[in-house]
Amino acid sequence: MRYSGLKVIAEGLFGNKGWTPAWRNPSPKSEYDVIIIGGGGHGLATAYYLAKNHGITNVAVLEKGYLGSGNIGRNTTIVRANYFLPGNSEFYSHSLKLWEGLESDLNYNVMHSQRGLINLFHSDGQRDAFVRRGNAMINQGDDAILLDRDGVREHLPYLDFDNTRFPIYGGLLHPRGGSARHDAVAWGYARGADRRGVDLIQNCEVTGIDIEGGVVRGVQTTRGAIRAKKVGIVVAGRSSQVAAMAGMRLPIESHVLQAFVTEGLKPVINHVISFGMGHFYISQSDKGGLVFGGDLDFYASYASRGNLPMVEHVMEAGMTLMPMIGRAKVLRSWGGIMDMSPDGSPVIDKTHVEGLFIDCGWNYGGFKAVPASGWCMAHLMATGEPHEVAAKFRLDRFATGHLLDEEGTGSQHNLH
């Protein structure tokens, strides 16, 4: 079924009786060409591009809960391509281009909105670091504009420019940065993959990976054994547990990152804004809620929930930066499980087991990466070779010292 405005009207006239399921609810077959473990954004995108780009449709996505139940449904929905290290730049640039065509590609409105991202800076040193970043973005073919204090004021007149602990020196505007409706991204990819023949199997937890003679043969699940020629692990915060089934120890520590949304408000914040002194970023959803977040709680956790110290720190940052949001009320807080890597950059690579691939280590930047991650993981699984924009996301780069550390904070997992 093709979605369109006309279809919505036609169905509306006849009681909306004609809408069919967005995806089938199949039982697992005994064998597939490819199994993707993990029905989150990255896993669904991988399956979609396996089918679309490589014609590989005998694919199952195995999801232990419901589709999109991980970080794809619990993030702050920011989409940007503002990295500066070679290896990251080209990847996120590719991802942003995919975002820009996603609605028509998927025939699903993921509400990707390029409302502009402004990274604020608060010292000369920070400004120079952002200029370096902005120049790298332009060198990559993306966009960046340096704003001085008055330039920021023009865009964001409601910031506190006069009475704040860390005065605003300016900002780096990334006009193509923005946000999207997170759940819709999962659903759009799921629907697209399903229409191309991929089996999306929910409530199916992988409990083991079958390996014979160094070659992957399939997986054990709560719904029985399933054979496969190739298996991809795409499970974000749960990467360590699933990889352990194949005898792997990953460069990952899982952490909780909280995020917050306020009650609905009439439009008041048009951009995505990020504070430079203390982690705080904010945007307003189309529904009207202010969606914002900050840093990790900083202790390893699988709890999907956090504690008050970081909650309060984030609110305090909001109050010093833009005290006009003080009377907005936080409606809900939540936490995602972040697969934090030792340099803050991800892994899309083969493993020591033939036919077993892994896509992990997205830290807390996985949402914007979903299209390119799926694209590149599909390429790797289909061709056996890394895609050129993800060639540096190697699993062995920590051992060899070829690091991609945008923050420069070093090998401590939680500092990225």
Add this chain to the structure above:
Amino acid sequence: MRLTCPLCGDRDRREFYYYGAEDYLHRPPEGAPLADWDNYLHLRDNPAGVTKDLWYHEAGCAQWLVVTRNTVTHEISGVELVAERKA
């Protein structure tokens, strides 16, 4: 979240700095192969369950602590001083 510092008693999480898994205590000896360093610095068991990790009582006694903690429930079942740890 609160931790009981062996020296200072029951304190709010705000007073502590978190480093990472207790793997950091097992520094390879001089001359160890680079794979040992990869293991030491980067690779982690990262269990969903009971783990031991390192906290620093930064706003207190400046002692590093080994905390036995459940990463799923956040239950804390033991705290000892790094400097006086057993084994």
Add this chain to the structure above:
Amino acid sequence: MRIDGKGLVDRTKPVRFRFDGKDYAGYKGDTLASALLANDVRLVGRSFKYHRPRGVLTAGSEEPNALVEVVGPSNQTPNVRATMQEVFEGLDCRSQNRLGSLRFDLLAVNDYLSPFLSAGFYYKTFMWPRAFWEGLYEPIIRRAAGLGSLSGKHDEGTYEKAFAFCDVLVIGSGPAGLMAALTAGRSGADVILCEESHALGGRLLSDGGTIGGVPAGDWVAQVLAELQALPNVRIMARTTVTGAYDSGTYGALERVGLHKPARPNLPRECFWRIVAKHAVLASGALERPVAFENNDRPGIMMASAVRTYLNRYGVVPGKRVTLFANTDQARGVARDLMASGIQVAAIIDPRPDASAVEDCPVHVGAEVVGSRGRLGLAGIQVRKGSETIEIETDCLAMSGGWNPTIHLTCHMNGRPRWSEELAAFVPMEGAVPGLVAVGAANGSMSTHGALATGHAAALRAVEALGRKVSVLLPEAEDMPYTLKALWAVEGKGRAWLDFANDVTTKDVKLAAQEGFRSVEHMKRYTTQGMAPDQGKSSNVAALAVLAEATGRGIAETGVTTFRPPYVPVSIAAMGAGGRAEGFAPQRFLTSDQASRDRGAPMIEAGLWYRPSYFPKPGEATWREACDREVTMVRETVGVADVSTLGKIDIQGKDAGRFLDFVYTNTFSTLPVGRVRYGLMLREDGLVLDDGTSARLGEGHYLMTTTTAAAGLVMRHLDFVHQAFCADWQVRFISVTESWAQFAVAGPKARALVNSFLEVPVDLPFMGVAPVRIGGVDGRLFRISFSGEEGYELAVPTRYGEALFRDLVARAETMGGGPYGMEALNVLRIEKGFITHAEIHGRVTAHDIGMEKMVSAKKDCIGKAAATRPGMWGPEREQLVGLKASAPISAGAHLFVPGTEVHRETDQGYVTSICWSPTVGAWLGLGFLKDGRARHGEKIRLVDHLRGLDVLCEVCDPVFHDPDGEKLRA
């Protein structure tokens, strides 16, 4: 309509307030909702999506409809629950989410378009043409969405945060909570009793009845009097416990000043962090609506709310009330109304075996199937068997049973348990360690059940605390509570589940039809439960409708997760203290005032404030001052406060050995009285910090760190010591705040320093000696960050300001003076000294040309990891100097002249730049691929953002005095 002689409002204290520009009267003790209902105002808002007329539904914080903007003298507060806002003299409110007036909302057209606005419609359209999304569709959607509005003005209100600690936290002050607080309180335990409302008593204030033979209200008053007299009990009214967190920590929001006219220093709200050894959750239960066609009209209310407005506020929301309920308990509403002389037109009870004996018509086995009335209820349609009758009514009290208020028990991932008997979810025991749910919150619906379970839970807590207490349980009603759930009445029209987000049974069924069968999918697809009330009154009914649509049971269908906060909490309250300069501590130099006295602009350097430059009359720009200060240091003498550098005092027999371990180079061989530059790596082999360490005695060193890394290095040293060499004889402590330290640099530095010393010292370069300055013991270091002959003079902090003022005054007599951060930066760039602009966390010792400082003779932190293949080699970028005749910029990238400018051809980047008055050129430090082998090459510097494209010369980073003759003079 107000009823004489009913309610707890203070009729001697009339209050005037304003709603949508019209003045009304209420009484002290009224909420905005009760006062509006007393004035027969039924229409108070418009719904989120369809802009349907809405009235007050509940009498509590779960209210989905009656959200208003409160307009204050300086700002406005959106989305305030009329059911929680107490009226006060001058309260000014207005309705929200309307285009035009509340009665004639132009966006009500959405209601007619509803067939096209079904669940998830926006995912299926607005995709073509692509450019229309940001340009047209999205702005329209954004404007239509949202509820209240922020003014865009800074929130200048006062907010507070506080900590509290107790043995027993009691959440809720109904029968269960009061009994728990009384029991725990009498034992002598520290008790905090939190009540969301302004009055304590919970449902006892609404439902009447007797406890221990006295009217419930009297019992409440007795208990409160006793609790208030106990010094170990703290009663917190207007305080909602909003979240349960780890280790017995609870978040709570106290509405301190929201019920009063604003006045200076009166906090609006206070956010509490309560740490409790035990907690008793006595939060009661929330009554649930029944879904039937057009069940959302103003005048249709929860039965318990009607009872609360009657008994607590003396208000009836209609003249001809009807009741639609499926429990015996709800009959009490009708009886109370009739006892007050209010006409009850009918009771509609869907239970076929229910009693028909009341003092009004009772339709047993019947259901309400529809309603009418454009802006307020005028009548209902009732189906009884095959016949449908019309009943005129202006207020329908409805009840579909009760949902225990279990939210806090789920905040730590506890999944509630489905109780068939109650047709509701009840808490999973132990889901929050230390928290026990009692009373209706745990499914004990009778007053006796509440008292007994509250009492028992408190007794257990008291025992665990090692205390003893004996409290008699008073007698109270113990009516059984069982029901057959009624979630939705069959019918074709739209029947609302989620009033706040306009989600109907049709939407839930459509979600199931489209494959969104998981309860989480249904929620996210329909937005049910995502509105300001977080589905408090709709979650269970919605998943029941989903369960039926998907052919599953409710228990199997599961439930979405309740997350903090229980009620929305203002960002200002949780962020209290963060406003303006409160966000982070401020650190001031001892010379701060002296610098400000000289007109120096103070800039943030981490948490510190440091002088940027010291302007002189006639200087128009910072550059003029900076150039002058640089030249002054190069030619005469300059004074700068460098106390922000981290200082760590290290002592013990193994101090030298310890420094050998944390620095790449060797310090154990450093002679006493000498200083050495040291490089410190992180264990991953990248540069952590640099600085000097001085050997003050045989077992005594003083380490200096950069300003930025002071805390980090201290933490690192503590770790290395405690983790790897706890048995070594070494101890250290930060003395950053103990010493004020001033750099004195320039050809006349020695003369200036000596003018202060009781005994002039002739120090070699990199020497240190104790000195006496005006009778004070100090330290003199001969070190330089400027490339000139330089000293640093340290005195105990309390003498810092005096010394700085004196140093500057004497320097000025020699043609010198103070210099600030800008000049300090130019001086160090001219000399090729690095800062954290260069050691930004991605550079190795090799990258900055210091690989020879990594001693081969010993192990040190970071040495092994620095040997990884990726940390070496010509493909890495290495520190270089850059020289140009035109302005250059930090953050620019470097390219080979004649090549295209893009990522693949990128050769490096610039980290620091300055105009050098000494060299007479623009100088830069940067990193260039294989840079050390490329000195003398021309390189193209491109800064797109600043529009620069400049040819530079690659050179050695040391521009000034490369042989160090001046340093050693």
